[in-house]
Amino acid sequence: MIRKFKTISALIVLLSFLSLTVLSTSAAQDIPDVPREETLVLGWSLANAVVDSTNPWSLPGYTHQQGNAFMWEPLYYYGIFNSEEIPWLADSMEYTSDDFTSLEIKLNPLAKWSDGEAVNAEDVVFTFEGQMNNTTLPYHAAFNQFVESVEAVDDLTVNVTFKIPAPRFKFEVLTLKFDTGIPIVPAHVLGEVENVNEFLGGLDIPHSGPYTPIVWDLTQKIYDLREDWWAVEAGRAEVPEVKRIVMSNIEGQQMDNIAQRIVNNEMDAALDMRSSVIKSIVEQNPSVTTHSGDQPPYGYLDWWPNALWMNTQLEPYTDPNVRRAMSLAINRELLDDIIYENAGITTIYPFPLYPALQEFADSPAVKALEEELQPGLYDPEQSAALMEAAGFTMNRDDLWEKDGETVSATIQAFEQIHSDIVPFLVEMLRNAGFDSDVNFGADAYQNMADGVTGLYMFGHGASLIDPYAALELYHSRYSAQIGSSAGNNRFSRYSNPEYDAILDEMAPLGADDPRFQELAAEALGMYWTEQIDVPIIQWLHRIPYNQTYWTNWPTAENPGLGVNGAFWAHTGMLVVTNLESAQP
Amino acid sequence: MNYRILTKRLLFLVMVIWAASTITFFIPRLSPRNPVRERFAELARTGGFSPEDLEAIVADYSTRFGLDKPLLQQYGDYMWSIARFDLGVSLNKFPKTVMELIAESLPWTIGLILITTILSFILGNWLGALAAWPKSPDWLKNIATSFVLFQGVPPVLLGILLIFFVGFRLKLLPLGGAYSIGTVPNLSFEFFIDVLRHQLLPGIALVLGSVGGWVISMRGMGVTIQGEDYVTFAEHKGLGPKTIFRDYYLRNAMLPQITGLALALGNVVTSAIVVEGIFALPGLGTILFSAIRSNDFSVIYGIVLFITIAIATLMVVVEFLYPLLDPRIKPQ
Numbered sequence: 001m002i003r004k005f006k007t008i009s010a011l012i013v014l015l016s017f018l019s020l021t022v023l024s025t026s027a028a029q030d031i032p033d034v035p036r037e038e039t040l041v042l043g044w045s046l047a048n049a050v051v052d053s054t055n056p057w058s059l060p061g062y063t064h065q066q067g068n069a070f071m072w073e074p075l076y077y078y079g080i081f082n083s084e085e086i087p088w089l090a091d092s093m094e095y096t097s098d099d100f101t102s103l104e105i106k107l108n109p110l111a112k113w114s115d116g117e118a119v120n121a122e123d124v125v126f127t128f129e130g131q132m133n134n135t136t137l138p139y140h141a142a143f144n145q146f147v148e149s150v151e152a153v154d155d156l157t158v159n160v161t162f163k164i165p166a167p168r169f170k171f172e173v174l175t176l177k178f179d180t181g182i183p184i185v186p187a188h189v190l191g192e193v194e195n196v197n198e199f200l201g202g203l204d205i206p207h208s209g210p211y212t213p214i215v216w217d218l219t220q221k222i223y224d225l226r227e228d229w230w231a232v233e234a235g236r237a238e239v240p241e242v243k244r245i246v247m248s249n250i251e252g253q254q255m256d257n258i259a260q261r262i263v264n265n266e267m268d269a270a271l272d273m274r275s276s277v278i279k280s281i282v283e284q285n286p287s288v289t290t291h292s293g294d295q296p297p298y299g300y301l302d303w304w305p306n307a308l309w310m311n312t313q314l315e316p317y318t319d320p321n322v323r324r325a326m327s328l329a330i331n332r333e334l335l336d337d338i339i340y341e342n343a344g345i346t347t348i349y350p351f352p353l354y355p356a357l358q359e360f361a362d363s364p365a366v367k368a369l370e371e372e373l374q375p376g377l378y379d380p381e382q383s384a385a386l387m388e389a390a391g392f393t394m395n396r397d398d399l400w401e402k403d404g405e406t407v408s409a410t411i412q413a414f415e416q417i418h419s420d421i422v423p424f425l426v427e428m429l430r431n432a433g434f435d436s437d438v439n440f441g442a443d444a445y446q447n448m449a450d451g452v453t454g455l456y457m458f459g460h461g462a463s464l465i466d467p468y469a470a471l472e473l474y475h476s477r478y479s480a481q482i483g484s485s486a487g488n489n490r491f492s493r494y495s496n497p498e499y500d501a502i503l504d505e506m507a508p509l510g511a512d513d514p515r516f517q518e519l520a521a522e523a524l525g526m527y528w529t530e531q532i533d534v535p536i537i538q539w540l541h542r543i544p545y546n547q548t549y550w551t552n553w554p555t556a557e558n559p560g561l562g563v564n565g566a567f568w569a570h571t572g573m574l575v576v577t578n579l580e581s582a583q584p
Numbered sequence: 585m586n587y588r589i590l591t592k593r594l595l596f597l598v599m600v601i602w603a604a605s606t607i608t609f610f611i612p613r614l615s616p617r618n619p620v621r622e623r624f625a626e627l628a629r630t631g632g633f634s635p636e637d638l639e640a641i642v643a644d645y646s647t648r649f650g651l652d653k654p655l656l657q658q659y660g661d662y663m664w665s666i667a668r669f670d671l672g673v674s675l676n677k678f679p680k681t682v683m684e685l686i687a688e689s690l691p692w693t694i695g696l697i698l699i700t701t702i703l704s705f706i707l708g709n710w711l712g713a714l715a716a717w718p719k720s721p722d723w724l725k726n727i728a729t730s731f732v733l734f735q736g737v738p739p740v741l742l743g744i745l746l747i748f749f750v751g752f753r754l755k756l757l758p759l760g761g762a763y764s765i766g767t768v769p770n771l772s773f774e775f776f777i778d779v780l781r782h783q784l785l786p787g788i789a790l791v792l793g794s795v796g797g798w799v800i801s802m803r804g805m806g807v808t809i810q811g812e813d814y815v816t817f818a819e820h821k822g823l824g825p826k827t828i829f830r831d832y833y834l835r836n837a838m839l840p841q842i843t844g845l846a847l848a849l850g851n852v853v854t855s856a857i858v859v860e861g862i863f864a865l866p867g868l869g870t871i872l873f874s875a876i877r878s879n880d881f882s883v884i885y886g887i888v889l890f891i892t893i894a895i896a897t898l899m900v901v902v903e904f905l906y907p908l909l910d911p912r913i914k915p916q
Contacts, residue, residue: 030768030770031768034766036766039766041765041766050677050678050679050680051677051680059641059645135641135644136641136644198679200679215768217688217769217866218688218689218866218870219761219762219763219864219866220765220766222766222768244766246765246766248761248765249864249866250864251870251874252860252861252864252870252873252874253760253861253862253864254744254862257747257759257760257862257864260747260748260751260752260759261759261760263752264752264755264759266759266765267765442617442877442879443615443617445622446617446618446621446622449621485621
């Protein structure tokens, strides 16, 4: 028995040792030591990352959000808070015709890939034609809709000819900001690959960005600065002080645990957090700051203002009066007071109020419409009157009922980001007689896409500098039929020829055109009149910035290039390369 | 070795695996969720995909993964691939294979959960046996029974408390992770110590949370065995107390505990899901949790199949181990 016990014990020890050995050798490699003072530690979920997926065209594993934005660069970036274009790989991108049907791109002559090859017109043509021809690439539809041809005039000049006027193509597609736009890819690498969608890229893929991945496993991604980054020589940037970036996988971890790691200076920044958590972090570690410093609302305006969407093809949401009645049941002032500490972020618009859009919202035409239509009004009595006019009666449970059915107002939402606000909305709607509940289940997004009865708490990830993109979300070309899946941000399935006509007339016009402004106001007025969805809040990104090791984070007081402070966004590279060491 | 019995057991093992695989195959399919669409929808949420292309891309990849075939045909393909030991590719992390995901994560699960399960078993049974042994000093009996206090506390809760007080407030041990951020796994002594430091808190939580159960059960067995004739006989023969404890008392009390250990090992991955999440460990539980969230059929099937095979095999091994431990037991 003892001999057997010893044998079993020995086997256990051997198994443990083997596990550790397998673990150690599976990713064993030597990397240079970089001190903590030169290392930036970021907490982000790498759960869905496909290890070694660095090729922007690989599917479905690639996403820029997991550090790949440090590798790939665009023709232009955009500083949203300064309302400024930031030329990058391109020195200029100008429309060469008044009707926006041709665009000339001039590249920076010093732009290079990490293997020493120049970034040239061939790469731009390859990138654009790839999007045009490869149906699986994210901007294929946009290229297909607008681009007629792409031509390299010389090594540094590209002409793009559009099929129809494309005044917003340069900004929406060719400029990287937040999470939209395309980077330029190397023709001499991807052009040699048989199937670009299946080619992962690996850690050695030539790229133009400043950081190169050197380690990628289930727990982290490590990037090292390459000293030969072209942007320094070209004068676009100073030599970054961040020599190493470590993205630590926080998938599955509790928010509190991540917050503890920030407070303990284990991490320099992490995902955006809820107000109470950020407040606690800031109170416990004075080195931690936010976009608004140590004061509420602790965050910056994101491009994703949330609304209660609904499938306007399903009863009773086909009736604008019912939709309006729901909006009248929402007390935005109370929401702002209780949940957002009077940060003033509840909204009546389907777009974020960045400077250019704030200007539009403040225009006399829009103000007049606001005055007339009162889109943010809270009036339970008027809500009740509208429901009665729509043929509903109150049942003994104080719920609106018609033909034996109550108004299903279950809100599909995401617990991680909506757990603070949606329960409030549920109560407000219930008080107004709507049969409301919340679904935070894993099927929430699928329900939105399938257009189930009820409401969907989701953002309008569209407009940034003019209202067209947001208003275009409700064009009938996106009105998917019942039974089919609606695309992202197109959950309303709204269809109105009159509305379509306004948008169609706007499409070829630049935002500076007075007629565009007129039409935009008209479309916004129709959005309010029809109550296509119920706008609720602007979205805040409350990101903790730990200044123990790194300062010069983009904040309200220190806007820098005017980009948002999300290190995971396309503009994250600009955030990281402008950080300054707090412990030089 | 009775080959007839061995063959019967192996056939039974195959049947168990088949049944488990079949149930596992159909359960996720009861949900209307399409993991390919969800993956691309998630990518679309982060910017880029237009709705027109989304459906086309989803259809393309659904065809590639065989999701557009009739369900029974998919089931047949699935069974055939299992017979060839091919667990397929992850739908969510394509082209990563399921075997690769299991291979990368398994060492962490074995390293922590398996080891702590066995440590709890050994520690708990020793303490339980000593708690019931009449010749044990009172202080030792008190220590043994004090572990029972933790029995009602879930290891997850213990883990959260340990993280908060030991890791966050006192800063004595790391707050989570398998090793220090920025460290690359290697064979150095420093790395080994780093891993050990990171495994201490979860290890303590898991051991504390489960050792009490073994103490109670072993103590109960020990009390029963004390009154047996062979123990009395051994005492009257003049054998030393250590010999009696080890060869007559402990050995006989252990038999039911071995079965309990097999069952506890079967719970390794299920408990790993939450524990690994709390402590940010990249083990099998984390991979399974992620797969369930994204409805990644292939990974769910692969991991559940892996667990099923492991547990079923373990049961067969335990059954054949019994006669080795107790000569009175013969395979039936």
